Amino acid sequence: VKSDCILCVAGCGIDAYVEDGRLVKVEGMAEHPLNQGRLCPRGENLVEFANAPDRVKYPMKKQKGEWKRISWDEALDTIASKLTKIKEEYGAHSLAIFNGSMAVENIELASFTQRFKGAYGTPNLISVESFCFRIRVIAHLMTFGRFTSEDPLQAECIVLWGNNPDESRWMWADHIHQAVDKGLVRLIVIDPRRTPLAKEGIHLEIRPGTDAALGLAMLNVIISEGLYDKQFVEEWAVGFEELKKHVKQYTPEKVEE
Numbered sequence: 372v373k374s375d376c377i378l379c380v381a382g383c384g385i386d387a388y389v390e391d392g393r394l395v396k397v398e399g400m401a402e403h404p405l406n407q408g409r410l411c412p413r414g415e416n417l418v419e420f421a422n423a424p425d426r427v428k429y430p431m432k433k434q435k436g437e438w439k440r441i442s443w444d445e446a447l448d449t450i451a452s453k454l455t456k457i458k459e460e461y462g463a464h465s466l467a468i469f470n471g472s473m474a475v476e477n478i479e480l481a482s483f484t485q486r487f488k489g490a491y492g493t494p495n496l497i498s499v500e501s502f503c504f505r506i507r508v509i510a511h512l513m514t515f516g517r518f519t520s521e522d523p524l525q526a527e528c529i530v531l532w533g534n535n536p537d538e539s540r541w542m543w544a545d546h547i548h549q550a551v552d553k554g555l556v557r558l559i560v561i562d563p564r565r566t567p568l569a570k571e572g573i574h575l576e577i578r579p580g581t582d583a584a585l586g587l588a589m590l591n592v593i594i595s596e597g598l599y600d601k602q603f604v605e606e607w608a609v610g611f612e613e614l615k616k617h618v619k620q621y622t623p624e625k626v627e628e
């Protein structure tokens with residue numbers, strides 16, 4: 372069966388082998404553009420995850436220190452009566468709902484949680500997105516005007532700044548290694564560590580804690596040599612003159628020290 376791994380937001384393509392309704396083997400889908408046939412250790416253990424004997428598949432209730440299976444009706448009645456009590460005693464706003472990741476693997480759950488939140492009358496919905504993904508979306512919107520998505524195989528130049536995708540995003544690392552091997556991309560790695568990709572590109576092995584100085588020196592050169600989009604700055608930037616004055620002192624020669 373052609374499917375995808377739902378153990379993280381990457382959603383790698385998998386070939387799933389099923390016998391008598393039971394998952395027996397998974398392989399990375401060779402033709403999938405993201406993972407190109409590979410899986411991370413978590414994805415490779417998907418069979419164990421799906422068939423784990425202690426996986427919770429029905430409601431459980433702790434009674435006298437032990438977990439006991441209960442019916443769905445009993446579970447729903449218990450939850451409903453407790454939620455009603457909380458609302459009566461403390462008001463609907465006293466309830467905060469925490470949802471796991473609301474991305475691809477949980478999109479249906481997210482819509483049900485939103486509806487439940489509205490029906491109960493609380494505005495308090497939090498998820499891993501509240502302190503991770505949404506913040507990234509907002510930063511992208513403020514910086515680029517939209518949410519951008521990396522596509523290393525389409526890039527002409529890649530700057531990895533304090534970023535080691537071989538450890539954190541192996542599928543992008545694969546794409547970058549391939550692009551470098553084929554001579555399609557210029558790679559610059561800014562990192563005190565000699566990461567696998569640092570060995571394949573221009574490596575700026577800066578001292579830990581000096582990233583800001585390097586960034587200011589880069590801004591100094593970009594502004595003093597007029598290498599920026601002047602129309603964009605005029606239309607959209609705030610405080611550009613102050614920035615210009617501030618970065619003047621950070622010459623490459625000074626920062627090099």
Ligand code: SF4
Binds near residue numbers: 383409410411414415
């Ligand atoms: S990175 Fe690993 S866990 Fe995430 S979707 Fe791919 S195989 Fe699954």
